[in-house]
Amino acid sequence: MTGAPICTPSKTSFSEFGGKAVQYDTHAVIYYEGDPAKRLYELVKGSVMLYKLLPDGRRQVVEVLRPGDIFGLAGSDENDCTAETLTNAEIQEIDLKQVERSDALQRTLTRCLTNQMRVLHEHAVLLGRKSAVERVASFLMHLVPDRGGVGCVGPIDDSDDGFDLRLHMTRQEIADYLGLTIETVSRVVSDLKRRGVIRVDRADQIHLNKVCSLCQMTGMH
Amino acid sequence: MTGAPICTPSKTSFSEFGGKAVQYDTHAVIYYEGDPAKRLYELVKGSVMLYKLLPDGRRQVVEVLRPGDIFGLAGSDENDCTAETLTNAEIQEIDLKQVERSDALQRTLTRCLTNQMRVLHEHAVLLGRKSAVERVASFLMHLVPDRGGVGCVGPIDDSDDGFDLRLHMTRQEIADYLGLTIETVSRVVSDLKRRGVIRVDRADQIHLNKVCSLCQMTGMH
DNA sequence: CGAAGGTTTGATAACGATCAAGGAAGGTGG
DNA sequence: CCACCTTCCTTGATCGTTATCAAACCTTCG
The missing domain is CATH 2.60.120.10 (Jelly Rolls)
Known part of the structure; x- marks a missing residue:
């Protein structure tokens, strides 16, 4: 290959x-x-x-x-x-x-x-x-177009501020990108899930339930 | 090189x-x-x-x-x-x-x-x-011309591999550059001093006693 | 001399790393 | 189609490095 x-x-x-x-x-x-x-x-x-x-x-x-x-x-x-x-x-x-x-x-x-x-x-x-949570939140936010940056457009529709995304990276690759260990990445993702901020459909396929609340966790607000 | x-x-x-x-x-x-x-x-x-x-x-x-x-x-x-x-x-x-x-x-x-x-x-x-020690060692090595990189020329004179340098940065600035706290930078510098790797003439004026041994601490060897 | 800014050192806490299992998902061959 | 294997992911327990909090110590300079 x-x-x-x-x-x-x-x-x-x-x-x-x-x-x-x-x-x-x-x-x-x-x-x-x-x-x-x-x-x-x-x-x-x-x-x-x-x-x-x-x-x-x-x-x-x-x-x-x-x-x-x-x-x-x-x-x-x-x-x-x-x-x-x-x-x-x-x-x-x-x-x-x-x-x-x-x-x-x-x-x-x-x-x-x-x-x-x-x-x-x-x-x-x-x-x-940034802390581990802030790193993962920032990482996920970067995969959402037009959100989180200086030119953030805010929720398009107040009621439904969700977003589906594909990571295209393994936990190890994410960890090596964010300067963390694979276990920490996994734990933070589990924690975000537990807190209802995201839904993990598959390991590399994540639904953000509320983009704005995730954005609040990036350390930039 | x-x-x-x-x-x-x-x-x-x-x-x-x-x-x-x-x-x-x-x-x-x-x-x-x-x-x-x-x-x-x-x-x-x-x-x-x-x-x-x-x-x-x-x-x-x-x-x-x-x-x-x-x-x-x-x-x-x-x-x-x-x-x-x-x-x-x-x-x-x-x-x-x-x-x-x-x-x-x-x-x-x-x-x-x-x-x-x-x-x-x-x-x-x-x-x-990199660890705190590796960060500080890398930082100091970057201030030594022609050493530590891929094209390191090695000690010019085997017996005397020392080097004098000026930091031009406060501990706080160094900390903010290396992603550490001011206390950690200070502790690592004190430790290098205690181990005889460096001599601190003034806060921002440091003599490297043995460039090669400092280089060994950068994590790149 | 005294004040101010920067630095060092110590005690303690916390966050993330490490070590160790167990579990899900996908692929292969029987 | 299922058993097995591999790879990746998750979770738990514990440890260690670095952050945090606090105080004392230089150095410079008016």
């Missing part, structure tokens, strides 16, 4: 620069930390995580990427993270040499990097200053 | 695009989180930190910048962090509208952002997975 690349055409920002679309299976490694950095990648469909390992095996997932995000820029000749898919994924790949040449691409890059940087800043707050 | 200039610094990057140099005092706020983002900044001399606050006052310092680093790009119309000097600082400032126009500037930006991103990734590992 290495994610044998099957090329298909696609119409994203990269295609016009000689990039080609590649399909990956779930949990396929796109590249390893320390590998020579040869390509720039744009996630078109699915989800990808970037993580780093310490020599003793401790892992930190540093980014969870969504369609439109780019990755593979290391700033040196080696990748600084391992990139692994969380789902089936379609990825546009383009040679780094091409990137050097294109002004338009540089412009796109600046915009993407700036956004990822903002996400990393917020994640640093989560890792450095 | 690359040894290469991290962020293609230099006194020229901004001045030729209509930027102007501004001097700041120690602990001066350059802009606040939430302020409209109008300018791009390049740190020329001194040190600057970026931090975020939670409503209840918890603070996380998300970046500590050095000459050559750029900041102020928010990816939206509001700054996502507060920027505050740690020392007297000289900063090149340029209007964001100018940045939009220049291809050369975009190229510089991509390179700088990529580097800062790598630093943020490593810091996420520190915040999410």
Whole structure:
């Protein structure tokens, strides 16, 4: 299940620069930390995580990427993270040499990097200053579009402020993303369930009963 | 190791695009989180930190910048962090509208952002997975040039592997950067002193007796 | 000298990690 | 279709690291 690349055409920002679309299976490694950095990648469909390992095996997932995000820029000749898919994924790949040449691409890059940087800043707050409950609540809130951020639109309908979501991550991956252990993640989820804030339909399929009350638990209110 | 200039610094990057140099005092706020983002900044001399606050006052310092680093790009119309000097600082400032126009500037930006991103990734590992001792050791090692990274050159002289450094940060700032409390930072520093790894000449002036042995405590070996 | 800000140290508590079982869900082969 | 296996998840008991609370100690400076 290495994610044998099957090329298909696609119409994203990269295609016009000689990039080609590649399909990956779930949990396929796109590249390893320390590998020579040869390509720039744009996630078109699915989800990808970037993580780093310490020599003793401790892992930190540093980014969870969504369609439109780019990755593979290391700033040196080696990748600084391992990139692994969380789902089936379609990825546009383009040679780094091409990137050097294109002004338009540089412009796109600046915009993407700036956004990822903002996400990393917020994640640093989560890792450095939030409690376990706040981390899990923040994590779940990030999966709800248009809610919880500065531009939160509030409940669309006062009576029913629920939301269904798929995690696409195992408890271990969530734990490694949130800087917790798998047991703590599991306990917090169970606790949210017990308190009626969420309903766990399947391990990776969760219904938020009241988005606003979950949002109150993120530490940002 | 690359040894290469991290962020293609230099006194020229901004001045030729209509930027102007501004001097700041120690602990001066350059802009606040939430302020409209109008300018791009390049740190020329001194040190600057970026931090975020939670409503209840918890603070996380998300970046500590050095000459050559750029900041102020928010990816939206509001700054996502507060920027505050740690020392007297000289900063090149340029209007964001100018940045939009220049291809050369975009190229510089991509390179700088990529580097800062790598630093943020490593810091996420520190915040999410390292112990208090490992955090402080990593912090101190980052202040030693050419050591501790992938391209560590090792002791220049086997007999004397010492190094003098200035922190330019209070214990509180260090704590907020490392995701610890001021007491824990103080205790770890005292412990390193007791163990003979460092010598504390003044609160913010520390001599590393043996860089290599400190490096062993970063969790990366 | 006294005040203020920053730092250190001690005592105690709490949160999350660790250790240890047990349980559900999905996949495979008989 | 069921037995079995594997993988992932949950729960419980206990431990340890770091946070919290409190007080004393420097250092600098008017």
